[in-house]
Amino acid sequence: MNSSRFWVRLGLYSALTAAWVSMMGSLYFSEVMRFTPCTLCWFQRVLMYPLAGLIAFGILRRDHHLPFLVLPFSLLGQGVAVYHYLLQKTSIFGQPASCGLGVTCSSVWIDWFGIVTIPLLSVFGFMAITIGMLMVIAGGENRPNLVGAYRWPRWPVPVIVVIAVALYVAEAVRAGEMEVSLPEIHISLPSSVPFLDLSTGATPTPVPTATPTSQEKGESLYAQACASCHGAQGEGVEGLGTALADSPYVSQLSDDAMLALIRDGRAADADDNRTGLAMPPRGGQSELSDEQIGFIILVIRDWQ
Ligand code: HEC
Structure with a gap:
C-alpha cells in the first residue's frame, strides 16, 4: 500500500466524519436543546449540510473531483464561521444589533471554558473538511483520468453515517427522558x-x-x-x-x-x-x- 493512499483515505473519511458530526451536532443544538439559530448560523448550515451528502456521494462514486466540489463550500463556510466567532468574542466588527431572525448573531448559547462557542465548533468542522480535501489533493488522487486511479474502500461511508445518526438519536432520546440540563454547560x-x-x-x-x-x-x-x-x-x-x-x-x-x-x-x-x-x-x-x-x-x- 502506497503511503499517499493512506492520506487520501484519512482525508476522505475524516472530512465525511466532520460533515456528519457538524450536521447532527447543529441539529442537536437546535432541535434537542432548542437553541434558536441566528442568521449567520443559517449561512453556515446552508454550506455544511450539502457537504454531508456530497462527500458521502463522492466517496461512494469514487469521484476524484470531490475536493474541487467540496472546497468552495468548506472555505466559504470557514470564513463565515471565523467571522461569526470574532463577532461573538471581540468587538472588532462593532456591536451588532439583531441580524434578522430575532436572535442576535452575537448571542452565546454555550461557552465552554470561556472559549468554545458554537461558531468555534463550526470553524473546526469546516477546517477538518478543508484539511481532509487538501490531503486528497496532496495524495495525487484528484486526477480523474489517472490510469488505475485509486479505488478507495466505500464501506466506511455507511459506518460513519450510521454512527453519527445513532449518536444523535441516542442523545435526543436521552434528553427526552432525562431533563436536559443546562447546568451541564459551563457558564x-x-x-x-x-x-x-x-x-x-x-x-x-x-x-x-x-x-x-x-x-x-x-x-x-x-x-x-x-x-x-x-x-x-x-x-x-x-x-x-x-x-x-x-x-x-x-x-x-x-x-x-x-x-x-x-x-x-x-x-x-x-x-x-x-x-x-x-x-x-x-x-x-x-x-x-x-x-x-x-x-x-x-x-x-x-x-x-
Ligand atoms: C432567545 C430569546 C430570548 C432572549 C434573548 C431572552 N429571553 Fe427571556 N425568555 C425567553 C423565553 C422563550 C422565555 C419563556 C420561558 C418559559 O417558557 O418558561 C423567557 C422567559 C423570561 C422571563 C420569565 C417570564 C416568563 O414569561 O416566563 C424573564 C423575566 C425573562 N425571560 C427575562 C429576560 C431578560 C431580562 C433577557 C435579557 C437579558 C432575556 N429574557 C432574553 C426567551 C429569551
Missing part, C-alpha cells in the same frame, strides 16, 4: 458575584435603587440583550419570547427568582418551562454581570 461567571448564590442559599439580591442612570443603563442593556426576544417594550415576540410587560407571572416573581431565572436561563424542556421555548442564560450575553441584570430587572419592574 462563565463574572469574577465578582455580589449577589445571591442560590446554591449556598444566602443573601437577598440588592436590586439597585432606581436612579435615572441605572434606569437608563437598564434600558440600553435590555435593548441589547433581551429586546430581540421579549420586544422593545416587553410586549413579547411570537415564537421567541414571552411578554414581560403587564405579566402576572413576572409580577409575582421575587427579585431573587427573577435574577436566578435570567442568569441561568430555562431549557425548553425544564419542568417549569411555560412555553416550550428556551430562555438562554443571561439572554445569551455571557458577559452580562449580575449587577447589569439588576438594572434590567428595574426596567421590567417598571412595566408591571
Whole structure:
C-alpha cells in the first residue's frame, strides 16, 4: 500500500466524519436543546449540510473531483464561521444589533471554558473538511483520468453515517427522558458575584435603587440583550419570547427568582418551562454581570 493512499483515505473519511458530526451536532443544538439559530448560523448550515451528502456521494462514486466540489463550500463556510466567532468574542466588527431572525448573531448559547462557542465548533468542522480535501489533493488522487486511479474502500461511508445518526438519536432520546440540563454547560461567571448564590442559599439580591442612570443603563442593556426576544417594550415576540410587560407571572416573581431565572436561563424542556421555548442564560450575553441584570430587572419592574 502506497503511503499517499493512506492520506487520501484519512482525508476522505475524516472530512465525511466532520460533515456528519457538524450536521447532527447543529441539529442537536437546535432541535434537542432548542437553541434558536441566528442568521449567520443559517449561512453556515446552508454550506455544511450539502457537504454531508456530497462527500458521502463522492466517496461512494469514487469521484476524484470531490475536493474541487467540496472546497468552495468548506472555505466559504470557514470564513463565515471565523467571522461569526470574532463577532461573538471581540468587538472588532462593532456591536451588532439583531441580524434578522430575532436572535442576535452575537448571542452565546454555550461557552465552554470561556472559549468554545458554537461558531468555534463550526470553524473546526469546516477546517477538518478543508484539511481532509487538501490531503486528497496532496495524495495525487484528484486526477480523474489517472490510469488505475485509486479505488478507495466505500464501506466506511455507511459506518460513519450510521454512527453519527445513532449518536444523535441516542442523545435526543436521552434528553427526552432525562431533563436536559443546562447546568451541564459551563457558564462563565463574572469574577465578582455580589449577589445571591442560590446554591449556598444566602443573601437577598440588592436590586439597585432606581436612579435615572441605572434606569437608563437598564434600558440600553435590555435593548441589547433581551429586546430581540421579549420586544422593545416587553410586549413579547411570537415564537421567541414571552411578554414581560403587564405579566402576572413576572409580577409575582421575587427579585431573587427573577435574577436566578435570567442568569441561568430555562431549557425548553425544564419542568417549569411555560412555553416550550428556551430562555438562554443571561439572554445569551455571557458577559452580562449580575449587577447589569439588576438594572434590567428595574426596567421590567417598571412595566408591571
Ligand atoms: C432567545 C430569546 C430570548 C432572549 C434573548 C431572552 N429571553 Fe427571556 N425568555 C425567553 C423565553 C422563550 C422565555 C419563556 C420561558 C418559559 O417558557 O418558561 C423567557 C422567559 C423570561 C422571563 C420569565 C417570564 C416568563 O414569561 O416566563 C424573564 C423575566 C425573562 N425571560 C427575562 C429576560 C431578560 C431580562 C433577557 C435579557 C437579558 C432575556 N429574557 C432574553 C426567551 C429569551
